[in-house]
Amino acid sequence: MRPIRVLVAKAGLDSHDRGAKVIARALRDAGMEVIYTGLHRTPEHVIQAAIQEDVDVVAISLLSGAHLTVVPKIIAGLRAQDAGDMLVLLGGIVPDEDVGPLRQAGVAAVFGPGTDTAEVVDFIQGHVRTGSPA
Numbered sequence: 001m002r003p004i005r006v007l008v009a010k011a012g013l014d015s016h017d018r019g020a021k022v023i024a025r026a027l028r029d030a031g032m033e034v035i036y037t038g039l040h041r042t043p044e045h046v047i048q049a050a051i052q053e054d055v056d057v058v059a060i061s062l063l064s065g066a067h068l069t070v071v072p073k074i075i076a077g078l079r080a081q082d083a084g085d086m087l088v089l090l091g092g093i094v095p096d097e098d099v100g101p102l103r104q105a106g107v108a109a110v111f112g113p114g115t116d117t118a119e120v121v122d123f124i125q126g127h128v129r130t131g132s133p134a
Contacts, residue, residue, distance in 0.1 A: 002130045004032045006057040009046040010039050011070045019091060019113070020061035026117035027059075027124070043070055047077035050086060056128045059120075062092040068101060075106040087127055091115070 008024045010017050017039055028034045035053045037046060050058045058078070060071060071090055078084050090102060091111045099110050109123055 004057065004124060004128050004130055005035070005053065005055040006032050006059055006124065007035050007037065007046070007050045007053055007055040008059045008061065009037045009041055009049070009074075010061050011041050011043060011046050011074065012062060012064045012066045013040060014062055014064040014066075014092075015039055016063050017061070019063075020059075023059060023061070023091060023117060023120060026121060030121040030125070032121075032124070043073040043077060046074050047081060047083075050078060051081055051083050055086060056130065057087045057089060057124055059089045059091065062090060065093070067092065067094055068098055071102060071107060072105040079106075087124070089120070089123070091120075 006027050008020050010020055024034045024036050037049055062070060067090060075088055078086055087108050088106055089109050090107050093113060094110050102110060108127060111120055
């Protein structure tokens with residue numbers, strides 16, 4: 001089995017990447033291949049990076065409050081490129097009332113501040129199947 005491939009993306013104008021780096025390290029330590037986009041990426045950049053890197057998971061970190069705009073754009077763009085089967089996760093500060101619309105848009109899970117990294121690792125491992133040998 002090949003390792004799970006995860007794109008950790010910082011979308012929008014948010015400059016706080018500590019959480020994204022913590023998650024990236026935890027996923028890597030769990031045996032996943034992690035690609036980190038760096039700061040200030042547009043939805044289009046995230047979409048293209050996810051497709052070019054052939055990832056299983058797009059883990060978006062967003063603290064700017066633009067989650068209801070940016071995340072649906074990314075999901076729609078992935079679907080338009082026939083990559084809608086990628087698992088999309090969101091981490092950041094998301095009000096409870098926004099979780100439902102994000103889930104309806106296609107976000108598989110929303111992880112807030114203070115989430116144990118093991119919870120994120122377990123979620124990904126439980127929802128992604130890699131069928132091809134390494």
